[in-house]
Amino acid sequence: MIPDHLTIQGMPLATVYTGMKDRNVADSTAKLSAAHVTIAGSGGLGTNIALALTRIGVGHLTLIDFDVVELSNLNRQQFKFSQVGMPKVVAMKQNLQEINPFVTVEAIQERVTRDNVYDLFHSADIIAEAFDNPAAKALLLDTASAVLPETPLVMGTGMAGVHSSNTIKTANPRPNLYIAGDGVSKGTEGLMAPRVMITAGHEANIITQLILGINDL
């Protein structure tokens, strides 16, 4: 446990830790804090998934993205105006640690290829796919199902436009595979925070269920 003499911003560390868990569901803290989720992509999906998992206290997050923050990201991605130009994973690590200093965040600025999937993802309990590019999504499923078949993979597809919230669902098309989204709306029609956050919420919720051993799709 956390020693009593350690403090953060003048408060005992243990008080802060316990206080931050106070509204979490019963008996979730130990499982959440032991879990490691690796998030592929730090865009609209990835930053919102990371934010949700950080707030509930998922203990170990790995963020992977090769890109830098652009102005066009700010309508839906959890970056600040002041972070434009920074590597996305570096900026997001900073934001997550400001929100919850008890979460360990590893930032990897790299592009996912067929050749590095095992190295990048084998330490994860759960993989969250959060790419923009549909070919990258298919590549990750195709490769991870071969090299890491036992690791649950949670994906997103179809969250564009301003269509109904209720067309966004989570499917479980095969063992260890969950896909959230409406399945059809394409980014070319525009992407905005509300529907992207709904889909990210779907991904984050199934990840939470998987960590807690709840099977309630």
Add this chain to the structure above:
Amino acid sequence: MVTVNGQQEVNVAGKSVAQFLSDRQAPIENIVVEVNGNIVHHSEFDTTILKTTDKVELISFVGGGR
């Protein structure tokens, strides 16, 4: 007949997965193909021949935005 996403389809049996996807003008790079519950990896598209009893599921992805 080969079953594709739950529908029985004619003129599919005997084709490779690559030919089947090409005939449908499907965007191959955005699709993951499952045959009888097993994922057929992209490297196996040319050599995997579909049989009449096969059940094919196409898992396709759409893009987000940068």
